[in-house]
Amino acid sequence: MDRLIFLSLLLCLQLSGVCSKAQMTGNWGDQGNGTYVNPVLPADYSDLDAIRVGDDYYAISSTMQFSPGMVVLHSKDLINWEIAGHVVDDLTRISPQLNWDRMNSYGRGIWAGSIRYYNNKFWVYFGTPDDGFFMSSATNPAGPWEPVHHLWSVSGWDDCCSFCDDDGQLYFIATNFAVDPKNNKKYNIHLFRMTPDGKRLIMESDSIIHQSNGSEANKLYKINGLYYHYFSEVKPEGRVIMMARSKNIYGPWETRQLNHVDPKMDREPNQGGLLQAPAGKWYFLTHHGSGGWEGRPTSLLPVSWINGWPVIGKPDADTIGRMVWSGPKPISDKRKISIQSSDEFDTGKLNVQWEWNYQPRAGKWSLTARKGYLRLYAFMPVSARKQANVILRAGNTLTQRSMRTPNNTATVRIDVSHMADGQFSGLTHFSTTSYSLFGIKQENGIRTLVYDNNGKDTSGITISGESVWLRSTWGTEGISQYAFSTDGKTFKTVGNTYQLTWGSYRGDRIGIFNFNTREDNGYVDIAWFRYDYRK
Template identity: 40%
Template sequence: MMFKLENSRTQNYDIGRYRGRWGDLGNGKYNNPVLAGDFSDPDIIRVGEDYFLICSTMQLSPGLTVLHSRDLVNWSIINNAVRDLTQISQNYNWNKMNGYSRCIWAPCITYNKKNSTFYIHFGTPDDGFFMVKTRDPFGEWSDVYEVKKADGSRFGFGWDDCSVLWDDDKAYFVATNFADNYKGYLFKLSDDGTTVLDDGVLIHAPHDEYAPLEYGPEANKLFKKDGKYYFFHNGCHTVEGATVRMAFIMRSDCIYGIHPDGTPGTFDNPGRYEHIKEPIVQGFREPCQGNIVDAITPQGVKWYFFTHHGSTDKDGRPCSLLPLEWQNGWPIVKYGEVEGRMIWENIEKPFPDSKKIIPQTSDDFDSAKLGHQWMWSFQPRADMYSLTERPGYLRLYAYKPLVEDKIETAGNTLLERNYRYNENVATAKFDISGMAEGQNAGLLHAAGRFHYGICVSVENGRRYIKIVSNDSRETITEFDASVKTVWFKSTWDFDFVNSFYYSFDGTNYMPAKDNIQLRGNDYRGDYIGFYNYNNISESGYVDIDYIKVESN
């Protein structure tokens, strides 16, 4: 089995037990998680000596974060594969903003050797399946293609968690129909990756022999090793009133299974699969969704399970790298004497001499393009921000939110991930000389629709520092209209308890509010960034000089 976990209601996967000492330790070893931020539903591949990782991004744009590594432990954000969410649906545009926690779910990245092309397939729970492709994952990705059914119709609502396998001269597509009680289907896929070629074969359903679950498979992964086909999934089950997640894996020499008499299954007459499953266990942040990848190291071939931790918390769903071995053709998490259990600390890196890398956070906005760590909440108005109008600054123009004073309905809100450290300080410098009547602009923590921030508000010709949240606006102080520059500072600890400060000289900071409990929400962890809107008219702007994020 993949994990042999204690069958206990108190079993928790405490990603914080090492208090922020995550990733590369600088001594040839690493601690889990290797990415202590919100990289949910990951998928990973190796192409040559390079590893590429992708994850869900929901309603954030550009979508589909792409990361790169040479050692599986240290990662850089190199791209976002979906430039424009409106190529999926107009619901994700700035003038609608329908779909918090929806849009891009559980993507799959593959590399087709026949045409040297990278593909990312993904689902949205309301719209169906889609695909983007490129020959250079560091460069430009294609426009979005919709994956259609064999009759040319859309998959539409109710599907998620797809996986693709390029298999010699064939291609296959696995997906879950959650609208039909989470049934899992296997389809043949066209060579260009845009059309399934049949109506699909049911490979798993709730309460069948493969796993006695109330819900069928999610987190689908389909891969081939040593001539065998492997279907890796997880699913949910209720134990003592709590919903828990369970991993299981199926395999066969034939992709359609084998009959009891040893003959291969077919599309019209599928066979059965060998299978194993972990014990049902309640764990708040169980390692449960990701993919298996090999590493060609100086010591030989090693195998790993790259997984997120389930149950969204303040840091979202961070990712861990678990060593595994193949035993009798089954992947078993194992490191030293530890087998089938979560492995947290002092793990040998696949490549001991590799350089430590931390994903990007600070930004001085000196480039004419936004860094790849940045994403807008929904598709932004392209004419309402600029990095060239005033070189060295990010200019955000203000326009009306969909609902007055509701930040979650304000377009052009810009965010980046936070990471789980013991101590964190983010400082941002705002030039507010261009602000107009009715405008609000500030530094924001956000997780989906949940938010907490500090801002400058212009009301009746007067200027205020305010603390804002989903349901409150608290005036901290009024200040003179002659002030042209404001610095905002946010501090938060390992448990994401936050304090806000402000300054008019960049040196002396005054407290605004403390003991704010940040949280995860809408399948998102805590992000930080900027917002800007005007309740009255489309007028005013702020220039942001920099954000500096310091963590230890």
Template identity: 30%
Template sequence: MTAPATYRNPVLNADWSDPDVVRVGDDFCLTASSFGRAPGLPLLHSRDLVNWTLVGHALERLEPEAEFARPRHDRGVWAPSIRHHDDRFWIFWGDPDQGVFQVNAPAIRGPWTRPHLVKAGKGLIDPCPLWDDETGDAYLVHAWARSRSGVSNRLTGHRMHPDGGSLLDEGKVIVDGDRIPGWFTLEGPKLHRHDGWFWILAPAGGVETGWQGAFRSRGFFGPYEQRIVLEQKDTDVNGPHQGGWVRTAAGEDWFLHFQQRGAYGRVVHLQPMRWDAGWPVLGDDGAPVAVHRRPALPPQPAAAPATDDDFPGGRYGRQWQWTANPGDGWATQHSADGLRLTCVRSADAHDLRRLPHVLTQRLPGSPCAAEAEVRLDGTEPGARAGLAVLGDAYAWIGLERAADGTVRLVHRFAEPGAERERDAGTVCRAPGGRARLRIEVAAGARCRFGFDVGDGPRFSSGPVFTATPWRWVGALLGLFAAAPEGPGGAGTATFTRFRIDDL
């Protein structure tokens, strides 16, 4: 089959937030923010910048572990940078409550080192290293989170030890956005050396309505001059900014960036990039492209990060993340297929947003239907398991053990700020404690819930639920098993044949 001559944006149509990319040989590797989910720092691979697969994660658990024993959706791993130096991959990121961290590995699939704190402090975000091959010097630039530090709209630069483990000075503000008329919320810097200049590609103006800027200076500590190199103009791509510049082996330049799309999170676009009078020009003369000629790279089979899962041997695929650091025994491996989740006891069993033992993946950015089969083996009254759409508000459909021992099909939801969920539709019995669950997600992230308990598929009588994001994070699809507080075990639930299909 002949590969198409063009591609269509977004190339990653889900919440791969704050992407950065690096090329090593013929391989392109991308990482993204993961905030409080574990494992963190997803690792994606491509040979053509259009088709991407998820190959792993660089961070198994967030540290300090006790801090992330419960969901912290707006904390943890903020915008990372990925680089290749001295035959190793390096990822730097900022935890706004702790400081700048780093991990490294000899190959993209690892093994990755444990997190190393390069610079401690509140509000340190969006770090990016640079090893200058011309001089042997190393540098680091980072932005600031006003919520933690009271400082924002400026970039701070440091000299860095070449081993990437420490900084050699106290740092200096090298770009002050307050001194640039009309600029605000300057963040997300990516540092490069090109054509005798130090380059910082950094967005400003906020994720909803901002733009991508380029800064250049002959010396790392400035002074820098700037231009806007990508903005919405007359397109429907709001706030096109924060991403990574990569050059192919043949010398073509490309830029991957995100677009904030509400409940769908930050989807990733690919822009052509050229140089004019010493400055980069992104997209179509500074406007995002919707369709464009593919990069001049060998044709590749169509590919996308995995979503479907049969859970062979009780193991879940790398597309899944817990909403906090996982605990022992939440998922049990066994000899058959199917994900066996323990009905973990919790005082928060009636608010999924507070549960750390929810297994999640990203909500696709186009209309789709998510479907899973579940069997509830939990014998404790109140034991439950289901399929959810999670955000500031959430809704789920699934099974619950009643006080009389029967299993019921239930559909529940909770509004933003609500302390407990409420019934959303008709409750019916589920013979054999089994059900097929379905969520159809239409345009605008409008979700319709359906089920089959053996007497033919039905849609619930509840209202259509509109998915909502969390702070910084798009809505998530989730599988869970839970039970009220109490002594002893509460049993398990087994999920089989999880699928996401286009609508």
């Protein structure tokens, strides 16, 4: 084996414990020649569900504590995706723990859900492990979405899906992953009927339709007159995709495994949505359940119908599928769409890729205080939580997903002329397991460039001008190098590299931060943020 390839493989395995040829090379998505390579989205778009409405495809992905919540994606060809919007604009309608003054719900918040289209509306249902289930609907998937409605206050449940039968009856399916006191078993899958408005469960209709080790990721379909219950469960080989089918929604169900997994090589594709393209072929849009530093990326797998079962991936001799890393594009579409990343802050609203870490504090950020700039007012981090990673408890942190591509360059231009003593503002990479902060800190009226790598500071360069340009670059290995400029032309690297990480089911986030450890004082103006993740 070539030494460079061997070292790349070794590094990939060390970074995430899992690997593929595509991840080694950084190749992904649309190849421009009628083919594609998985992943189609090399970033943390996890806990997926997807549907087709006419010639358009829509997907949703969980967001946990980030706001706005539950991102909605759009595609014309299942390969190239853009962000359409978000379902939840106010996380405090779910829980006060998701507000800027609490910030203690990492790994919690908005988990997996489902998106469906019926009765001339899009319907999204989702759960949180602590607060229960919520729903919203919209006529346009880009929004506005109705304020989230609390469907059921309960804890220990997840992975729900709504379903509209041919007669208009609405159903709701979800997993109770807590121990059931009646039978002392975990991961019972329950089926309920719902009221016609989809806003209340008919509790007396509760029926357990399945129980197995780790059974969750529920979806319901009706195809050719049969009910199909999609779910995943844990087997000795890893978390696999399962399907049950029946002539009656209450069973009896016939169950079959749909794919094999190798966690070290294919990263356990499981949660996702079953789709039929206009030409008749079927596909499965899925996340990879084993997370790397970029989180749990998205792949598209072909589906082969064998004896009435949708086998996912390339069928083995046992007619159970395996991971497929490339193939012909399902649909030929020349339109150029991609996940949005840059923002000039000149449209009067934040671009759709941005998500705050927790619900932002009203009045502490503005796109109108200075035209063409994002103003961030500094305030003190939440002091109730005693932990080393300060960025996890600092409000006014605006984030987006870091992409696992060969060439990533994120640059921000910041006006620091109105900072106050105790204030620190700049670029960050963070997860719940590690962080780095690179920016300007002011003390005694002096502004200094500071690089904080998990609590180890590197500083000493005094910044005297009004503006500073901060940059982070990284590649498929997830090693970031920071640099700065005082004229926007010549950049100088600072400090050691930083290894991007993941934690609490989330991949690394690139973001803009601004806080003051002394008092609520000072502000910065962000002129623009430009992020290029070209192939």
